[in-house]
Amino acid sequence: MKMKAILFKKKGEYSLEEVPVPGLESKEVLIKVNSCGICGTDVHIYEGNFPANFPLIPGHEFSGIIEDKGKDVKNLKIGDHVTVNPNLPCGKCDQCRVGNENLCIDLLNLGVRLNGGFAEYVKAKNSLVYKLPDEVDLESASLTEPLSCCIHGIDLAQIKPGECVLVTGCGPIGLLMIQLAKICGAAKIVATDPIEKRRKLALSLGADLSLNPNDVNIQEAIGNFLPGKPEVVVECVGKSSTQEESIRLVKPGGRVIWFGVANPDDEIKINPYYVYKNEITIKGSFVNPYTTKRAVRLLSEKRIRLKELISHRFSLEDFDKAMMTHMKDPDRIKVVVKP
Ligand SMILES: [Zn+2]
Ligand SMILES: [Zn+2]
Structure with a gap:
């Protein structure tokens, strides 16, 4: 099966491509992306100012619906509305072992070192995936990571x-x-x-x-x-x-x-x-150690207003416009891509 995705090929070069839908390991889920926000980090990666693994599908602020899951995933089911903490710590280094997972020397992050959410589908390890109540607006939920x-x-x-x-x-x-x-x-x-x-x-x-x-x-x-x-x-x-x-x-x-x-x-x-x-x-202050659950709760309990922060919406086909709007439009707040 194929899907559309934005591929950063190298510094300063990207295009919309048809690529294979990712296959799953036993503890991974496949997510159909609803919304993926553009962040300053995406621009830094594009400009070559942030260490990333090319070729790369960028995008680390996303939400979606579980489409498929590996055989050992017990905590989530197909059809669940979810958001993802994109940062996967190694669990073995000195920092991980004293509870500083964000300072992990081998942090694997979706949209930076692993493929991310500017695509129709993205896969993630189940430990990074957070189920949302069905009534939570999925577009707003793409802001869980920055929150x-x-x-x-x-x-x-x-x-x-x-x-x-x-x-x-x-x-x-x-x-x-x-x-x-x-x-x-x-x-x-x-x-x-x-x-x-x-x-x-x-x-x-x-x-x-x-x-x-x-x-x-x-x-x-x-x-x-x-x-x-x-x-x-x-x-x-x-x-x-x-x-x-x-x-x-x-x-x-x-x-x-x-x-x-x-x-x-x-x-x-x-x-x-x-x-x-x-x-x-x-x-x-660097990334989000152990705070995704609280972000999901604030969102679920409607204690935080996210919808008003989304100023622009684009399709994957218009990713170029989305990037330009993020970089050049003084009136933009959050630009969201909807595959
Ligand atoms: Zn970000
Ligand atoms: Zn580590």
Whole structure:
């Protein structure tokens, strides 16, 4: 049997191809893809800035319906609506054995090192597959993976009820962070983004103030509004300038989470005395260790709004338009491909 899939052949080159539907090992399931979101990582892979195995079917944010399963899969059945944690740890390395699966030295990820969801079908090991209640919207469920990554970031931020939070950057990630900070009991949430549509969405999803960093002095505006500095800054831009700035924006004693994906070659200037004297904690947050179940629950219990983050939908045939929209359209939030 054949299926349509997007194939990244090498850096900078992809096309829509007819490829064989993947065969299953005994503990794998075959999923008919409903929706697969485009993520910055897909662009990094395409541009050759992220280590991946070519030729590759990309796509790591997807949902679908189980079409077939291997003989040893007992926890799932054909017809189940599912979403997938794309990150498969080796289970054997030092990090895996102390509970840091996201830091596994041999992390196999669907859509990066194994084939992913920009195809009619994708296969996954049953341990990575999460059943969804039938009434959960499958398109929204394709955002489970980014949501699970954000939950990890929020865990690291240790937001206490009554604290104030600044989220810099209101793409899909920032807009999820705002909602999670609210759930954690943040007293006030400030969001920044140069794009008006995103700032408006930030306000409707729970931010109390949204600022255009090109128009105002962020530090001053936040200082007047809160008043003072926020206890937590979640950096969701991934630029060295905003990461550097985040250290000065947080309250002494506060936590800075670097969530945005920086260019691997970037360096920034930090004043170590300032960090020391003010007891600033800076934490990186990488992928989604043990958070997919909680993401599925938030989704199932309708505690988080995902549908509003999806701004564009494309077919596999229009993958090129989908990529262009993701990279060039300032009004896009999440672009989803529907095979
Ligand atoms: Zn992603
Ligand atoms: Zn490992």
